[in-house]
Amino acid sequence: MNTALPVTQLAEKQWDLIVIGGGITGAGIARIAADRGLATLLVEQQDFAWGTSSRSSKMVHGGLRYLGSGQYRLTRDAVRERQRMLEEAPGLVEPLHYIMPHYQRQFPGPRIFGLLLWLYDKIAGRRNHDFLPGDRVLDWIPGLRRERLKGGTRFADAGTDDARLVLRLIHEADTDGATIRNYVRATHVRQGAPASVTLEDRETGETATARARLVVSATGAWTDALRQHLGADRTIRPLRGSHLVVPFWRLPVASSVTLMHPEDGRAMFIFPWEGMTVIGTTDLDHEGDLNDEPVVTEPEYRYMLTLADHYFPDHQVTRDSIVASWSGVRPVVSTNHDVAPSDESREHEIWDDSGVVSVAGGKLTTFRLIAEEVLATGAPYLADPEVVRGPGPNRVFRPAPETDRPPGLSSRQWHRLKGYYGPDLPDVLSAGPLTRIATTDTLWAELVWAAGHEGVRHLDDLLLRRTRIGMLLPEGGRDWLDAIETACAPVMTWSADDWGREKARYLTIWRQAYYLPREDAESGA
Numbered sequence: 001m002n003t004a005l006p007v008t009q010l011a012e013k014q015w016d017l018i019v020i021g022g023g024i025t026g027a028g029i030a031r032i033a034a035d036r037g038l039a040t041l042l043v044e045q046q047d048f049a050w051g052t053s054s055r056s057s058k059m060v061h062g063g064l065r066y067l068g069s070g071q072y073r074l075t076r077d078a079v080r081e082r083q084r085m086l087e088e089a090p091g092l093v094e095p096l097h098y099i100m101p102h103y104q105r106q107f108p109g110p111r112i113f114g115l116l117l118w119l120y121d122k123i124a125g126r127r128n129h130d131f132l133p134g135d136r137v138l139d140w141i142p143g144l145r146r147e148r149l150k151g152g153t154r155f156a157d158a159g160t161d162d163a164r165l166v167l168r169l170i171h172e173a174d175t176d177g178a179t180i181r182n183y184v185r186a187t188h189v190r191q192g193a194p195a196s197v198t199l200e201d202r203e204t205g206e207t208a209t210a211r212a213r214l215v216v217s218a219t220g221a222w223t224d225a226l227r228q229h230l231g232a233d234r235t236i237r238p239l240r241g242s243h244l245v246v247p248f249w250r251l252p253v254a255s256s257v258t259l260m261h262p263e264d265g266r267a268m269f270i271f272p273w274e275g276m277t278v279i280g281t282t283d284l285d286h287e288g289d290l291n292d293e294p295v296v297t298e299p300e301y302r303y304m305l306t307l308a309d310h311y312f313p314d315h316q317v318t319r320d321s322i323v324a325s326w327s328g329v330r331p332v333v334s335t336n337h338d339v340a341p342s343d344e345s346r347e348h349e350i351w352d353d354s355g356v357v358s359v360a361g362g363k364l365t366t367f368r369l370i371a372e373e374v375l376a377t378g379a380p381y382l383a384d385p386e387v388v389r390g391p392g393p394n395r396v397f398r399p400a401p402e403t404d405r406p407p408g409l410s411s412r413q414w415h416r417l418k419g420y421y422g423p424d425l426p427d428v429l430s431a432g433p434l435t436r437i438a439t440t441d442t443l444w445a446e447l448v449w450a451a452g453h454e455g456v457r458h459l460d461d462l463l464l465r466r467t468r469i470g471m472l473l474p475e476g477g478r479d480w481l482d483a484i485e486t487a488c489a490p491v492m493t494w495s496a497d498d499w500g501r502e503k504a505r506y507l508t509i510w511r512q513a514y515y516l517p518r519e520d521a522e523s524g525a
């Protein structure tokens, strides 16, 4: 994948489509558009998936929550897309069990929850839930508070690695001829035929103006910034959600657990991830600058610990044992701050500002449907509107080639690698040793391949999004940075000084945004 074309070259071409934003929404649109033969350019101002799409709870769910609020069609679409992703990209999108424990006098009880799941299963066309008595619940969630526990409802949805999901789509789009650039910001958009976008290379400072028949802004929480150039009002309410990563043994859960927070009754999750346990998420207005990394605040940290204290009386989570944290900003379409954050709709919205189409909101699960809808909205601006109408690609994710599992890899690892890398798997396997990095499941070969082939500009791209090493090893993997340099230097162009700067930059970002606030920091903003 060539992600290094200068912006001046990007400006020389007449594009059918320029997609602004390299999260799940933009990557999905580029994937579908390139498949349909549109000359497509995608630009991302930071790294791919740097925005919300590497910071979600990583659940590919059918939208049980939508069903609870009567949004049947939305649930039906999401359930179908979930099934499609499970079938097309196994290993990347995997079934995940959820358990909702039921306590006496706590809503929702097993009957009402079971009814909701009955309908959910009916939409999926298969039964996916059962009721577990208390002792069976404890088999799955050993440390759960037993007092007044009536049992639990177990059901199935799915999980993924959100950043890798975005990368898979970007590779697919690239294969179909799309041009992809990270670290290029759209600083201005203008309507017209063609519409134009001013591009700024964030690394070199170079600027140029590119033209396209159709411009799509898929900039999530940043949507208002570009739409303001078009005279539109503000429509986005950025809502922050944070997570804590703790060693599995300190809070062991064998499935995702849905728990009602004791202070406000909000649904929260504790779930297994990459051999660790994650607690999340919060939901509150984000007042910070969107261009800064969002960070977990001290009140959020305490709120999440309160959840663990309440439901897991003997848990071993201490402040010092937190391995990492991450925060993301939900691009919620709303201007009414009187509504409680968690009551806000998560539905996406599309605006057509005469040749500049913007989209915000939505979920990981429904990226394909959103992409189709966006392209249908923009169709009148294309030379041949029919190109984007009608059925899309048969498969969004091309499969990995049928090859034998190399010795030393478990079937579980093999399954994951096929899902993560699809057709690129043979190249990944030959990029480096097929051994794990420290205690993670990530192989050195994956790291080296990503360093050489996935548009990595900074060390944080490699350790926080291409892989998750920075969130899985103590102190962001500080002790492994020299070994990482030794492994990756041959496939990168960085000098020894560059490596020194990159390590320092990475550790600063990690300390500020992927760990905990200093204990004396009281800010809740």
Ligand SMILES: Cc1cc2nc3c(=O)[nH]c(=O)nc-3n(C[C@H](O)[C@H](O)[C@H](O)COP(=O)(O)OP(=O)(O)OC[C@H]3O[C@@H](n4cnc5c(N)ncnc54)[C@H](O)[C@@H]3O)c2cc1C
Residues within 6 Å of the ligand: 020, 021, 022, 023, 024, 025, 026, 043, 044, 045, 046, 047, 048, 049, 050, 051, 052, 053, 054, 055, 056, 057, 058, 059, 060, 061, 184, 185, 186, 187, 218, 219, 220, 221, 222, 226, 239, 240, 241, 242, 281, 327, 328, 329, 330, 331, 360, 361, 362, 363, 364, 365
């Ligand atoms: C805490 C949390 C938990 C969540 N959990 C789930 C979940 O479990 N399942 C689920 O389905 N959804 C979940 N979501 C929602 C989901 O993550 C988001 O809806 C989705 O990632 C939004 O994707 P996006 O591509 O629209 O936005 P983003 O991923 O934010 O992408 C937009 C991109 O546009 C770029 N950009 C902005 N302005 C410019 C510009 N001028 N030029 C170039 N690039 C620009 C940004 O840098 C950014 O990378 C969660 C969200 C949060 C915050």
